[in-house]
Amino acid sequence: xxxxxxxLIGPGYTIGSVSDKIASIVLTRPTPxxxxxxxxxxxxLLLLLLHTIGYLVLRGIGIxxxxxxxxxxxxxxxxxxxxxxxHAGTLISAILLLLxxxxxxxxxxxxxxxxxxxxxxxxxxxxxxxxxxxLDYWLFPYPNTMGIWPNFRSPLIWDVFAVSTYATVSLLFWxxxxxxDLATLxxxxxxxxxxxxxxxxxMGWRGSARHWDRFETATLLLAGxxxxxxxxxxxxxxxxxxxxxIPGWHxxxxxxxxxxxxxxxxxxxxxxxxxxxRKVYGLEDFVTMRHLNYMGRVMLATxxxxxxxxxxxxxxxxxxxxxxxxFTIVNRMTGPYSPMYWSLxxxxxxxxxxxxxxxxxxxxxxxxxxxxxxxxxMWLERYMIIPVSLTRDFLPSSWGTYAGxxxxxxxxxxxxxxxxxxxxxxxxxLPMISIFEMRxxxxxxxxxxxxx
Amino acid sequence: xxxPPIYGLLAEFEDPTALxxxxxxxxEHGYTRLDAYTPFPIEALREALDLPPxxxxxxxxxxxxxxxxxxxxxxxxTSVVDYPLNVGGRPLHSWPAFVPITFETTVLGAAxxxxxxxxxxxxxxxxxxxxxxxxxxxxxSRDRFFLGIEAVDPLFDRxxxxxxxxxxxxxxxxxxxx
Numbered sequence: 092x093x094x095x096x097x098x099l100i101g102p103g104y105t106i107g108s109v110s111d112k113i114a115s116i117v118l119t120r121p122t123p124x125x126x127x128x129x130x131x132x133x134x135x136l137l138l139l140l141l142h143t144i145g146y147l148v149l150r151g152i153g154i155x156x157x158x159x160x161x162x163x164x165x166x167x168x169x170x171x172x173x174x175x176x177x178h179a180g181t182l183i184s185a186i187l188l189l190l191x192x193x194x195x196x197x198x199x200x201x202x203x204x205x206x207x208x209x210x211x212x213x214x215x216x217x218x219x220x221x222x223x224x225x226l227d228y229w230l231f232p233y234p235n236t237m238g239i240w241p242n243f244r245s246p247l248i249w250d251v252f253a254v255s256t257y258a259t260v261s262l263l264f265w266x267x268x269x270x271x272d273l274a275t276l277x278x279x280x281x282x283x284x285x286x287x288x289x290x291x292x293x294m295g296w297r298g299s300a301r302h303w304d305r306f307e308t309a310t311l312l313l314a315g316x317x318x319x320x321x322x323x324x325x326x327x328x329x330x331x332x333x334x335x336x337i338p339g340w341h342x343x344x345x346x347x348x349x350x351x352x353x354x355x356x357x358x359x360x361x362x363x364x365x366x367x368x369r370k371v372y373g374l375e376d377f378v379t380m381r382h383l384n385y386m387g388r389v390m391l392a393t394x395x396x397x398x399x400x401x402x403x404x405x406x407x408x409x410x411x412x413x414x415x416x417x418f419t420i421v422n423r424m425t426g427p428y429s430p431m432y433w434s435l436x437x438x439x440x441x442x443x444x445x446x447x448x449x450x451x452x453x454x455x456x457x458x459x460x461x462x463x464x465x466x467x468x469m470w471l472e473r474y475m476i477i478p479v480s481l482t483r484d485f486l487p488s489s490w491g492t493y494a495g496x497x498x499x500x501x502x503x504x505x506x507x508x509x510x511x512x513x514x515x516x517x518x519x520x521l522p523m524i525s526i527f528e529m530r531x532x533x534x535x536x537x538x539x540x541x542x543x
Numbered sequence: 544x545x546x547p548p549i550y551g552l553l554a555e556f557e558d559p560t561a562l563x564x565x566x567x568x569x570x571e572h573g574y575t576r577l578d579a580y581t582p583f584p585i586e587a588l589r590e591a592l593d594l595p596p597x598x599x600x601x602x603x604x605x606x607x608x609x610x611x612x613x614x615x616x617x618x619x620x621t622s623v624v625d626y627p628l629n630v631g632g633r634p635l636h637s638w639p640a641f642v643p644i645t646f647e648t649t650v651l652g653a654a655x656x657x658x659x660x661x662x663x664x665x666x667x668x669x670x671x672x673x674x675x676x677x678x679x680x681x682x683x684s685r686d687r688f689f690l691g692i693e694a695v696d697p698l699f700d701r702x703x704x705x706x707x708x709x710x711x712x713x714x715x716x717x718x719x720x721x
Contacts (some may be wrong), residue, residue, distance in 0.1 A: 295669035
């Protein structure tokens with residue numbers, strides 16, 4: 092049976108049973124033991140993050156491996172990596188909504204949550220990289236006694252606006268979509284505390300036709316707004332580099348290549364989260380093989396765009412006949428960081444080609460392995476672009492080497508802990524699949540005209 | 544106006560088709576103060592209840608325009624008027640560099656207007672609403688479909704309207720206390 096013939100929801104579900112199945116995960120079913128195991132690990136990593144941040148604030152960013160000539164290391168790699176992961180959530184919730192891709196319904200909620208938490212992790216890095224995070228409000232234009240303003244001609248201030256707008260819009264989109272489901276939890280909750288908390292958050296939603304009418308308009312408009320936004324965010328992130336003159340950064344292909352890479356890495360993360368979730372919570376009827384198959388196709392397509400980006404970078408270095416650009420590429424392939432470059436090609440270009448095969452796209456283990464490979468590959472890609480380009484600029488006298496310290500690694504592991512902790516709390520206390528949208532997927536939800 | 548003794552009557556239906564037919568019948572009968580309550584959005588209700596076009600898109604347009612203007616003017620005023628920085632003789636009003644932030648603030652203004660506008664136009668947050676006095680109304684967020692006729696409707700009559708609703712074969716009709 093080909094992917095298109097499989098239903099998007101398992102057989103035998105009614106509007107009521109879909110609602111109960113998703114709501115019960117939050118309200119009545121016992122928390123799975125694996126959840127506790129994962130929560131224990133992730134909160135330990137979160138403690139590691141807090142410890143690292145404490146030490147960082149005490150000692151300054153000298154505890155990181157960044158130093159001249161490499162001023163941007165793990166902090167910026169991880170910033171770009173996390174914010175890229177977030178992009179798949181917005182793609183699923185906004186772009187696929189506009190394109191009327193019904194299969195997004197069962198994955199959009201947790202993908203949006205993933206976006207929100209990934210952006211939170213991303214935001215940590217530049218905020219701490221300033222060295223004096225308590226003065227980070229200086230980044231924003233506000234009237235001050237110093238009589239100065241930010242330089243609006245710099246991509247770095249564009250980034251402040253792009254990322255803070257992205258975080259706000261993602262939060263609004265996610266919360267608006269949650270309101271009807273919060274009302275369901277309010278009405279289903281067994282205890283007073285649950286009724287009050289979900290009740291306050293649902294704000295008195297009562298599913299009136301007038302409410303739904305505005306709600307639908309709002310969702311559609313937010314999707315329309317979020318679509319160019321998500322493209323702009325990673326474009327601005329890429330301009331942080333492309334506007335600089337460092338060989339390996341100064342390339343016009345950066346904006347589309349970064350956006351494609353973001354979606355590629357983001358879908359890999361959605362897959363990484365979806366596969367264990369559907370297994371542990373028995374959601375195979377909602378997140379079906381067809382969903383995983385489609386996500387595999389999106390990864391294949393965006394992965395090919397990314398591969399095209401690598402190819403064009405190499406081709407342009409040769410074709411433009413700029414010795415510095417050419418040296419940068421040769422240095423990546425054969426220099427001190429070449430094992431990383433070839434691992435990146437293996438993880439991001441070679442292994443994902445397996446997704447061409449239907450059999451691979453319908454094998455959960457294979458998909459999970461490929462997704463993990465892309466997660467690693469996208470991190471390596473940012474490593475190649477950011478610090479490795481900085482180690483070799485125009486003058487050999489200013490060459491250097493770069494390696495993350497144990498504090499860099501601790502903070503990276505810690506940010507994964509923050510992400511997972513937030514995500515685990517989300518799946519424990521909020522519906523991880525949009526209940527009201529799943530109701531519309533059931534055949535009985537259709538209004539039949541002319542009957543009666 | 545004198546407050547009617549009850550808020551209105553609420554009829555419960557088991558599937559969306561029955562609700563849409565009932566809503567259409569009630570409107571054709573001449574009721575105007577009626578609303579449907581459903582667990583998911585139903586497109587056909589817009590026509591069945593003859594809902595007026597909502598004004599949310601206008602809010603979003605205004606929010607976006609204001610956001611964009613605020614963003615551009617902020618950059619213009621700070622870079623040209625209040626804190627002019629001469630970088631190699633390049634123009635102070637370097638508008639192409641102002642485009643990304645103008646775009647972002649446009650999006651921010653539109654999105655805030657959209658989400659907050661939807662909530663405000665829907666009259667939320669609303670801590671109390673008479674409909675929640677009907678115990679079975681909790682099923683409107685699960686799998687039941689309700690049609691409500693408010694007592695302030697000029698055609699409303701406690702017994703007459705109940706008989707009208709009974710004729711639409713609902714699962715049951717309940718009175719909604721204030």
